[in-house]
Amino acid sequence: xxxxxxxxxxxxxxxxxxxxxxxxxxxxxxxxxxxxxxxxxxxxxxxxxxxxxxxxxxxxxxxxxxxxxxxxxxxxxxxxxxxxxxxxxxxxxxxxxxxxxxxxxxxxxxxxxxxxxxxxxxxxxxxxxxxxxxxxxxxxxxxxxxxxxxxxxxxxxxxxxxxxxxxxxxxxxxxxxxxxxxxx
Amino acid sequence: xxxxxxxxxxxxxxxxxxxxxxxxxxxxxxxxxxxxxxxxxxxxxxxxxxxxxxxxxxxxxxxxxxxxxxxxxxxxxxxxxxxxxxxxxxxxxxxxxxxxxxxxxxxxxxxxxxxxxxxxxxxxxxxxxxxxxxxxxx
Numbered sequence: 001x002x003x004x005x006x007x008x009x010x011x012x013x014x015x016x017x018x019x020x021x022x023x024x025x026x027x028x029x030x031x032x033x034x035x036x037x038x039x040x041x042x043x044x045x046x047x048x049x050x051x052x053x054x055x056x057x058x059x060x061x062x063x064x065x066x067x068x069x070x071x072x073x074x075x076x077x078x079x080x081x082x083x084x085x086x087x088x089x090x091x092x093x094x095x096x097x098x099x100x101x102x103x104x105x106x107x108x109x110x111x112x113x114x115x116x117x118x119x120x121x122x123x124x125x126x127x128x129x130x131x132x133x134x135x136x137x138x139x140x141x142x143x144x145x146x147x148x149x150x151x152x153x154x155x156x157x158x159x160x161x162x163x164x165x166x167x168x169x170x171x172x173x174x175x176x177x178x179x180x181x182x183x184x
Numbered sequence: 185x186x187x188x189x190x191x192x193x194x195x196x197x198x199x200x201x202x203x204x205x206x207x208x209x210x211x212x213x214x215x216x217x218x219x220x221x222x223x224x225x226x227x228x229x230x231x232x233x234x235x236x237x238x239x240x241x242x243x244x245x246x247x248x249x250x251x252x253x254x255x256x257x258x259x260x261x262x263x264x265x266x267x268x269x270x271x272x273x274x275x276x277x278x279x280x281x282x283x284x285x286x287x288x289x290x291x292x293x294x295x296x297x298x299x300x301x302x303x304x305x306x307x308x309x310x311x312x313x314x315x316x317x318x319x320x321x322x
Contacts, residue, residue: 017185017321019210023313026292027213037221038193044224045194048235058236061252065240068248096249130198 060098063109067096070116084115186211187321189289192238193217200242203280203288208314215292215310216276223274233269234276241267241278241288256308264311266304273297275304277311283322291315 019027033041048054071081078096082089094102095112106122113120123131189206197204207216223231237252247253254266267276273296281287291314294307 019185019317020313023310023317026310027210027215030213030215031218031222032213033193033217033221037225038217041193041217041221041224043194044228044231045192045235048194048232054232054236057232058239061236061240062243064249065244065247069245072248097251128198130201 057098060102060104063104064096064098066118067112067116070113070118074116076116081112081115085111185317185321187318189287190214192290193220195235195238195242199239202244203242204286205238205242205288205290207290208318210314210317216290219274219276219293219295227272227274230269230272230274233272234267234274237267237269238276238290256312258305258308261308261312262315264308264315266308275307277307279311279315279318281318281322283319289315289318 018024071077076084078089078092082092085092095104095108109120109122121131125131188209190209192205192207195205207214220231220234223234237247241247241253251270252268254268256264256266262279264277264279267278267290269275274293275296276290276293278288278290281289291311292307294303296303
């Protein structure tokens, strides 16, 4: 990660309204990262990108979010997914809890995607290449960093608005938009 | 008051296909990077867990698992969230920018030292206040 990319990229408008006293005091009393600490942070984050243990943990986490989303959209709970898979509820629980002993093989992922009626894509791509799903087409493309805030292509799910408002939520309730997912 | 959104050190835009994940900076200061630096130095396990959730957060519509992201259950708070280091103590608060609808904005953090809701409530409150300031000023 270059130091240039670490710099501020998204300036927001400024105003002259003062901060409330308690918030101003909080900022004044909070340790600000030094340039040395920021360099160490950037180095640590770079190291994570090539750390197999981190990559495995992160990939499992991402897959689990995909599974949870697919379950939500299919109206499945752990019991119905277990029944579809011909496995126990505990097995599904292990997968969803990202347990280390959960068996995240490609075979498992294929079974899950088949049961959930979703596509499975497992690829290994160069650092600057991403997979894009556009209207049924799967494209791999080199992607440049986003310069400024784009309009998101997918609005947050709202099918389940009420259900998730009270728990872990839909950030922007509203009509569901046509989806075109991007994934790496 | 100068409000800016800055990058999380070491987190690239390529990892943020759904949301840009940023830190709120006011008058050149922020309440996140100092904590990240401390966690990376003193609690690398927690730091990795937070970085994992941040990386996933930028790529999915929303995180559905409360062991990773929890919404404030205080009705006074306007959709503010907490990133959790699962089975750890590091916590990072954030909100979704309702103006741009494309940014996750991290505001403040805390270290969960004991099983008390007080510090969590305070952190959610701070996040809520910062969200209001951001939405009013931007």
